[in-house]
Amino acid sequence: MSAITAQAVADMLARVRQARPRVHCLMNSVVQKFTADGITVIGGLPSMTGSLEEVESFVGRADALTVNLGTLDAERREAIRLGVAVARAQGKPWIVDPVHCDYSPSRLAFARELIALQPTVVRGNRAEMALIGETPGILRIVTGPVDLLQLGKTSVEIGNGHPFMAQVTGTGCLSGGVIAAFLAVEPDALAAASAALTVTGVAAERAAPHARGPGTFSAAFLDALAAVGDTDILSLARIRHDHPEHD
């Protein structure tokens, strides 16, 4: 497809709000609420259960799946394996966030086990993605002051965001949920994730002037995600393409 424009981002956000995609999150226990709120205010419908009895039904009814490794134990690993199997069998988009895989060899091995199953997207911060390495055939996203998205030879950089985002635990996890909501309405994963990260970054920029610090930023960020519209996106989006024509 052609270059991802600010107008395309605005149009995709409108499609998310119209379609109200269901996003199932196998999310860490630290930021369940923040992530669910992020998906809700963007227009999606989050579900969060990790119960072994329920995961297959919930993923079966979802439009996309987010898998986050932030707090792992044996049961959660099993729930993730079950959820991923359903998403793959039904051809649903899914994203892996290999949180803290740089802290534990067993977590890194589990992240690699999942990546071998060809998720649509892998997203992490710089330290995590340095260990994950290349992900052939999978959209690779490294977030930070600038977000870098790579698929094959094509890369996109999103310059939006605010330093307050790094002072609120879970903005990366929340971005995984928002990316999943966009994947649910847009089959071009690079376009979908670029749009999702532009929207979260623009919302952060709109929120920051209303914040007195990270705590009030967190609330203002959710307010801004709910309110972000075409004018904000068209005036603030900073999207850079290395190869404007991608497959």
Ligand SMILES: Nc1ncnc2c1ncn2[C@@H]1O[C@H](COP(=O)(O)OP(=O)(O)OP(=O)(O)O)[C@@H](O)[C@H]1O
């Ligand atoms: N210094 C910064 N300036 C602007 N945006 C930032 C900055 N740091 C992080 N972000 C944004 O914050 C979001 C989370 O990115 P980050 O790389 O901090 O994730 P993370 O470390 O996985 O976060 P967490 O694990 O707390 O969820 C991304 O959307 C990114 O663009």
Ligand SMILES: Cc1ncsc1CCO
């Ligand atoms: C701090 C933290 N610990 C496990 S998950 C999580 C949320 C941000 O990744």
Ligand SMILES: [Mg+2]
């Ligand atoms: Mg993270």
